[in-house]
Amino acid sequence: MTPKTPGSTNDEPAEPADTASAQERRSPALIAAAVALPVALVVGVIVAAVLANSNPVKEPVALAPVPAPAATSPECAALLAALPNSLGDFTDAELAQPAPTATKAWQRDDGSDPIVLRCGLDRPDTFDSASVLQGIKVSSSAPDDEVQWFQVSGADQSIAASTWFVVDRGIYVAMTTPDGAGPTPIQTVTDVVAKTMPRKDIDPAPLPN
Template identity: 60%
Template sequence: MTDVDAPVANPDPGERRHPALVAAAIALPAALIVGVIVAAVLAGRVPATEPVALGPVPAPAAGGPQCTALLPALPNDLGPYSNAELAAPAPKATKAWQQSGGNDPIVLRCGLDRPLEFNKASALQVVDGVEWFEVAGSDGMKSSTYFAVDRGTYIGLTVPDGSGPTPLQSVSDAITQVIPQQPIDPGPLPN
């Protein structure tokens, strides 16, 4: 009498696995580990920054000699901000700097009209020999624009909040090197 449900013994206890099966069993987990490491490295990389798009702003003196002299004198780095590519078509006499993470850029525009807010009662701050007039961001904007008001043309520097004093200092140094100081010309007091 035989028992049908009895376990069948392995007829050859020394049977070996096929080498391809062993190699696959080792290679699959190793490939999975390498894939996870590569994905982690790629995820940790800083994304490539897009060119900075600037809209047009009236700048009647952008092609003038002051702006032509200023742009090449500007530094490539302003603290953690580096020279940024401008999206075409870029306005004349502009330059931008951006952090590697692609945060809000610092933007310089040369040859601007006198700011409407700049009048005889406006407070000024002097940074490295340049008189600046600040227009703080409004409507939730997290930046301020500083206007150099003591040169032959108006120069605007828009900086994100928290960017520190380096942008104003570095740009002031470049301005004093290439554009001579002139008396300020504020607008009349508002009524």
Template identity: 55%
Template sequence: MAADSSDPTAADDRDDTSPGGDTPEATTDQSATSSADASSTDSVAKPGTDADTDADDDDASTPYSPALIATAVALPIVLIVGVLVAAVIALRAPVEREPLALGPVPAPAADSPACQALLPALPADLGEYTKSTLVEPAPPATRAWQHPDGGEPIVLRCGLDRPLEFNRASPLTVIDGVKWFQVRDEMGKVGTWFAVDRETYIALTVPDGSGTDAIQTVSGVITANLPAREPTPGEL
């Protein structure tokens, strides 16, 4: 007897055993695999994403070249050295002194042969003191020297009168063949030495603390250019 095509049992058997048919479990596995592949594809870096940003950061953090670093370090050192050199040059540069003003002192023998022989023979320097320019009109037969930084000068005057303080009791000091009589000015902190054994009186005013170079040098010039004679002190 022929099978009834309308049998429901037969239809269910055919569905379960049809060739090439997939079970529900197999279908689910394929869907999961497809989702995983899509996620993997999305994770690939694209232009303009975080991967590019990291690359840019690496480029920005690239260290400077050694030459640029050396220049940056050396430049401040060069500037400091330049400032120090300029300061040393400024300290060593001679100070521009103002002309020195000296008051007049009676010098009746300023034009005497003795003064005319002495003044040209005086040196330009007396120890650390250098010849000063005098304000005109300058006193006759007068020379002056100052320290490079200024201050109290050394002053020589030739052709003076006999000092009032010089008398027979006055003590004399002999330096390089010249007899000197000293008068102290305590207020001005200076001492004036008078050469009293030449044709005319010569005064050398020396500030305290200037040393002995001036009196020794001038004594040598006087001895070399002016003949000695006996002093003629005043009465007591």
């Protein structure tokens, strides 16, 4: 897949390499808890899920609150209602209460790192007119029908996950996927976004003077 600037087209996102040293620092007592961590200069989140120990258990996924001014919007309500109970081999995961509004998680049966979706977030600070976007084509539709995503990698923070922001719907949707999740989750969510949220002009921040 070839990177592009806002408005051009590509097919599938790349995934950052796993980081063993970061995994070793995770506490087994926090199995399957997804913690929202701020990334430098990014308004939004990379959700870091801790790794399971030798006897993994699928426990409720805990999410920290982050600014989400549009979480109660009709667009987020429509998206959340249409999301499937499974994304490939990730299935619906219980969220620890109180859970933030307009959030959903999926997890493998082994209790490992979850996929987390949040709707209604602020625009990421690092998303500007020079940002590289990736267009994911919508399944079973016109060849030019796609959803534009902006990636924030966790590699620099030693997090084995990436967060992908939908940037062409007027409402920002963030989907955090652990390394090795494969293309099915983001393709499935792309299809749901395309069906439930109307496309709008991309609105990146201007470049600094």
